Amino acid sequence: xxxxxxxxxxxxxxxxxxxxxxxxxxxxxxxxxxxxxxxxxxxxxxxxxxxxxxxxxxxxxxxxxxxxxxxxxxxxxxxxxxxxxxxxxxxxxxxxxxxxxxxxxxxxxxxxxxxxxxxxxxxxxxxxxxxxxxxxxxxxxxxxxxxxxxxxxxxxxxxxxxxxxxxxxxxxxxxxxxxxxxxxxxxxxxxxxxxxxxxxxxxxxxxxxxxxxxxxxxxxxxxxxxxxxxxxxxxxxxxxxxxxxxxxxxxxxxxxxxxxxxxxxxxxxxxxxxxxxxxxxxxxxxxxxxxxxxxxxxxxxxxxxxxxxxxxxxxxxxxxxxxxxxxxxxxxxxxxxxxxxxxxxxxxxxxxx
Numbered sequence: 001x002x003x004x005x006x007x008x009x010x011x012x013x014x015x016x017x018x019x020x021x022x023x024x025x026x027x028x029x030x031x032x033x034x035x036x037x038x039x040x041x042x043x044x045x046x047x048x049x050x051x052x053x054x055x056x057x058x059x060x061x062x063x064x065x066x067x068x069x070x071x072x073x074x075x076x077x078x079x080x081x082x083x084x085x086x087x088x089x090x091x092x093x094x095x096x097x098x099x100x101x102x103x104x105x106x107x108x109x110x111x112x113x114x115x116x117x118x119x120x121x122x123x124x125x126x127x128x129x130x131x132x133x134x135x136x137x138x139x140x141x142x143x144x145x146x147x148x149x150x151x152x153x154x155x156x157x158x159x160x161x162x163x164x165x166x167x168x169x170x171x172x173x174x175x176x177x178x179x180x181x182x183x184x185x186x187x188x189x190x191x192x193x194x195x196x197x198x199x200x201x202x203x204x205x206x207x208x209x210x211x212x213x214x215x216x217x218x219x220x221x222x223x224x225x226x227x228x229x230x231x232x233x234x235x236x237x238x239x240x241x242x243x244x245x246x247x248x249x250x251x252x253x254x255x256x257x258x259x260x261x262x263x264x265x266x267x268x269x270x271x272x273x274x275x276x277x278x279x280x281x282x283x284x285x286x287x288x289x290x291x292x293x294x295x296x297x298x299x300x301x302x303x304x305x306x307x308x309x310x311x312x313x314x315x316x317x318x319x320x321x322x323x324x325x326x327x328x329x330x331x332x333x334x335x336x337x338x339x340x341x342x343x344x345x346x347x348x349x350x351x352x353x
Contacts, residue, residue, distance in 0.1 A: 078211055078240040081188060084109035084116075085127050085250040091116065116250075122222040122241035125250035141267045142217060145195070151220035154196045155228070162263055165293055174202050177260060177289045181208070184287045187257025190215055192246055192278070192290075193264035197225030201232065203260075204239050215242045215249075247273040251281040258287040265292040266319050272330060279335040288336060294324055 082091050089111040106117045116125050128136055144150055150158065163169055168176075177199075181189070190213040191200040200214035216222055222241050229236060244250050246261075246268050259278045268274045278288055328339045 078238070079107070079123075081251050081255040082107065082123075082125065082242075083250055083252045084112060084114060085125055085244060085248040086114060087112050088253060090252065119219075119243070121226040122219070122243050125242050125244040126217070127245060127248055139269050142269065145267070146218040146220060148220045151196060151218060151224045154221070154224070155198060159195070159198060159263070167263065167291070170198060173262060173291070174199060177262075178206070178208070180289055181258055181260070181287055183285065184209075184257035186210055188213070188255070189258040189260060190249075190251070190256055190281070192249075192259055192261040193217075193267065194225065195221050195264075197221075197228055197241075199260060199262055200225065200239065201228060201234055204234055209258075210238060212239050213242055214239065215244050215246075217243065217245055219243060247277055249277045249281050253280050254283045256281045256286060257283060258289065261288075261290040263291050265290050268319065271319055272334065275330055275334040275336070288331075292327070294327065 079091070079093075083089060084091060087109065089109055091107040092110050094106045094108050094115065106115045107123070108115050114130065116123060116129060118124075128134060138146075145154075159170070167173060185208050187209060188211045189203055189209045191197070191203060192215050194200045194214040194216045195218075197214050200212055203209055203212045214222070214225055216225075222243055226241060228234075229239065242250065246264075247270055259282060265271050265274070275288075282288065331339055
């Protein structure tokens with residue numbers, strides 16, 4: 001147990017952690033210390049993302065004008081929390097006059113003037129977007145998930161095999177996550193490292209959130225997600241697909257109600273930087289839900305893994321969490337509090353408040 005300041009934050013955040021034969025939940029809440037920082041965050045004016053009106057729209061019939069306005073409003077709301085991943089200042093739209101309803105073809109940072117394009121399937125909000133000569137090396141794991149083949153196979157057998165690692169299955173995982181996400185119902189949720197959008201689509205269908213952001217670094221995963229959205233006739237009015245680096249999230253500080261990351265933390269190049277970014281974008285009382293593999297189910301192996309972990313991470317790009325306590329320490333160091341552990345496949349529960 002540890003104490004919190006008198007200005008306590010409401011709600012909780014959860015991490016679903018799978019290990020061999022057991023699935024665990026770890027909960028934590030956005031630190032009250034970020035309440036001050038959140039108060040300084042600049043939000044995007046409602047007019048900032050409105051696309052300019054084309055001459056045809058001026059002479060449109062009343063019903064058409066209403067339809068155009070509603071489409072414009074929906075697009076504006078979906079993008080209202082986006083910020084430049086370089087300076088974290090709000091974005092304004094740059095409209096393509098030939099696009100339907102003057103849809104924004106790119107977003108521009110109001111401070112550094114950098115442009116972030118609409119790729120059709122997704123918004124590209126990576127730091128290096130627009131560079132022509134520079135290319136950045138990424139980890140093996142990251143590159144594997146960027147390939148068209150793995151993106152295609154992800155929902156066609158790859159993700160289902162996680163049950164052998166202790167994950168209880170997609171439906172059960174989603175129900176468990178919803179339980180801990182209840183304090184943020186009606187808000188904005190970011191499905192980080194969404195892959196092909198397994199959970200992103202479930203969040204949209206559930207209608208529990210006003211807006212869902214499907215976020216991933218893999219272009220092909222986002223393209224696959226968009227294909228599934230079309231195949232399942234899912235409305236994109238509350239869904240936005242965004243390509244971004246988990247360690248440089250393109251959101252205004254303190255503007256997101258919940259962040260969900262299923263079976264992803266072990267693939268992040270720097271879990272510490274990623275969790276710190278999640279802590280920055282969450283509002284006070286925001287909820288963090290994530291899942292990963294932990295090794296403390298086999299205590300004798302932990303000392304060996306502790307020695308070998310740097311080499312494993314170097315060559316595979318994957319991170320091994322040695323214990324639940326280690327993950328708790330990481331969350332607390334990054335400004336999250338109220339860490340709770342629940343073993344979903346047993347009756348054992350432990351919590352810290």
